Amino acid sequence: MQVRLAYAGPTGMTVSWNTFSQLSNPSVKYGREPSSLDQTASSDISITYPTSLTWNNHVKLQGLVADTVYWYQPQPCNLSSPVYSFKTSRSSGDSTPYSVAIAADLGLMGSDGLTTHVGDDAANPLGPNDLNTIQSLMLNNGTYDFLAHVGDIAYADYWLKEEIQGFLPNTTIADGAKVYEKLLNEFYDQMTSISASVPYMVAPGNHEANCDNGGTTDTAHNISYDVSICMPGQTNFTGYINHFRMPSSESQGTGNFWYSFDNGMVHYVVFDTETDIGDGRTAPDEPGGAEQEDAGPFGKMMNSQLQWMERDLKEVDRSKTPWVVALGHRPFYGSAANDSSDLCNDCRLSIEPLFIKYGVDIVYSGHVHNIERLNPLANMIPDPAGLNNPSAPWYLRNGAAGHYDGLDPLVLPLVNYSNYANDMEYSWTRLTFHNCTHVTNEFVASKDGSVLDKATLFKNRACGAQVVVRNQGETQCYIE
Numbered sequence: 001m002q003v004r005l006a007y008a009g010p011t012g013m014t015v016s017w018n019t020f021s022q023l024s025n026p027s028v029k030y031g032r033e034p035s036s037l038d039q040t041a042s043s044d045i046s047i048t049y050p051t052s053l054t055w056n057n058h059v060k061l062q063g064l065v066a067d068t069v070y071w072y073q074p075q076p077c078n079l080s081s082p083v084y085s086f087k088t089s090r091s092s093g094d095s096t097p098y099s100v101a102i103a104a105d106l107g108l109m110g111s112d113g114l115t116t117h118v119g120d121d122a123a124n125p126l127g128p129n130d131l132n133t134i135q136s137l138m139l140n141n142g143t144y145d146f147l148a149h150v151g152d153i154a155y156a157d158y159w160l161k162e163e164i165q166g167f168l169p170n171t172t173i174a175d176g177a178k179v180y181e182k183l184l185n186e187f188y189d190q191m192t193s194i195s196a197s198v199p200y201m202v203a204p205g206n207h208e209a210n211c212d213n214g215g216t217t218d219t220a221h222n223i224s225y226d227v228s229i230c231m232p233g234q235t236n237f238t239g240y241i242n243h244f245r246m247p248s249s250e251s252q253g254t255g256n257f258w259y260s261f262d263n264g265m266v267h268y269v270v271f272d273t274e275t276d277i278g279d280g281r282t283a284p285d286e287p288g289g290a291e292q293e294d295a296g297p298f299g300k301m302m303n304s305q306l307q308w309m310e311r312d313l314k315e316v317d318r319s320k321t322p323w324v325v326a327l328g329h330r331p332f333y334g335s336a337a338n339d340s341s342d343l344c345n346d347c348r349l350s351i352e353p354l355f356i357k358y359g360v361d362i363v364y365s366g367h368v369h370n371i372e373r374l375n376p377l378a379n380m381i382p383d384p385a386g387l388n389n390p391s392a393p394w395y396l397r398n399g400a401a402g403h404y405d406g407l408d409p410l411v412l413p414l415v416n417y418s419n420y421a422n423d424m425e426y427s428w429t430r431l432t433f434h435n436c437t438h439v440t441n442e443f444v445a446s447k448d449g450s451v452l453d454k455a456t457l458f459k460n461r462a463c464g465a466q467v468v469v470r471n472q473g474e475t476q477c478y479i480e
């Protein structure tokens, strides 16, 4: 169950799945035809943690051919076990157009999550005939190379809030761990129809940190719960660490927290806005950790993530991957409350200089549960070029994938560099790379697949050109 894929370099794919018991030798049979799974890869990684109800199995398939379909089946299997397929990454430098799907703040759907009912004081329940975001992504499976989930995965840490509000039956705090794990398992099972056939690349969000939803209050009984209620195994991103295997070893990153990979003409940088912000900041804005996450750091040194990011961005071969896309959970900018819970000013202060210095093209975030497309920005100043060959990164936020608590109302007035915003529709993002100069962002309405907003970024560069990086603050220069 919970079958999921992750790129493992240009010729590798990690297959992960869960079982109710430990496997001594997790194995995957695979091949180029569904009827001929003539190769086997194995590992010794079958792991769990104290409160988990399952074991996480991870096997890396290596030596694959780029941009090629393979069929596979986790072992052991029986006659009813499905044979899945995936397509490997495009080679770095392959300039064939393609799309990716991006979602953030995507939680459990259905009777234990988002339905036609939302939490108390929340807005935007699903309409009776609306597709939810997981259903919409399923329907569009095959039209995107991979799905990036930019933090806040499952919302299992809503278990107590859902019980307090009478949405789930009450249990004890001691038994709450089982409810948390049940919600996690349900979500990952719902995602399998997507994650078993396209790589599911994840970034950490605040709801992966621990079991208490950043602090949960029962106002009727005047009780506040904090991270101290979380059992061992439900703190410090433990489930997230166990469940996924992102390509950090291939990119000298750290676990599932920061890593990079190429696909075709794009270099993707996934970063951590929850811990390891650097320069003395271990987590956004609060000395004790963001919203009392009490998590991390995961780097060996205070600035490990920043030092890694600088090395990674410096080494990008822009003649092969002219596009650089960064994905991190908390937004730096936007029409939202300008405090630690919405915009991550510490993230911006630490990380934005690198994005400017190395000419990152696009920065994606979620966390705030609505949609917004901004003008490209640097140091809080809108780039006057707009989308017509800006030198500043383009900031896009789509935290509207949906979960039990619906959507967040936009903070008005919108910032003056906001070019599109929507707080009424559940949505995911389709990003299409046409060539080395044009990329189109579409916010897709989950309910019916309609495009809510479409905008194309143009970069004036010759394909195959090198980017010259000057000192920070100077204009990026592209040699044609």
Ligand SMILES: [Fe+2]
Pocket (backbone or CB within 6 Å): 105, 151, 152, 205, 206, 207, 329, 366, 367, 368
């Ligand atoms: Fe978040």
